[in-house]
Amino acid sequence: MARLLFFGKLGDIAGARTREYVLPAGVDVIDALIDAIAREDETLGAALSEKSVRFAVNETIAARDAPIHNEDEIAFLPPVSGG
């Protein structure tokens, strides 16, 4: 089971800041995970697909085509607003 983290506005759209999620067979990159989520939740899928969203896998910044496995922690990071 993978652990998904939704930061900022993505947490509101997802309805939770964290979610346990079993990666379906064949879903082995972040892109494919977003597609799988979009099939269940169109609004969340669209939000995660925005070009400005960044990702982290096990606390390391990762690209959209980064490999993922069950047991990974996958974070979705919307545009930042610190400082």
Place this chain on the structure above:
Amino acid sequence: MIRICQEPFDPGAEIRAFEKNEKSAGAIVTFVGKVRGEEGADPVKELLLEHFPGVTEGSIAKIERDARRRWNIDEVLILHRVGRLRPSEPIVLVCVSAAHRRDTFLAADFVMDYLKTQAFFWKKERRDGGENWVEPRRDDYLDAERWASPKET
């Protein structure tokens, strides 16, 4: 030094401690960012500042490393609040020391521009009328672009 603070901090006390520890610098620049107060019918009552423990610190450390590559600076202090803040509360403190003032002004300016556009924080404004997540400002990205150099891309 980088610190993420769950509780309010006192910029004056932090600056005094920074200056006291700084033995040989000829110049120190300090910047304090505060929660803006708003006028009008439905002003911001509270700011919620979210971060990603374990990743946010690294994003700030990267900014400091970048500043040190570009300018000849000595000590750096970056303090950033998270949690609940009220209008007029300090959010961020940046202190930079160096032998010469030009390096301190430029490094502090750079650090703030990159904290605004690269550091992993997310602000949510709470008003009586509702809540909204703060979207990045175009001006912040234009400011950060000032520092882009051929080496960056």
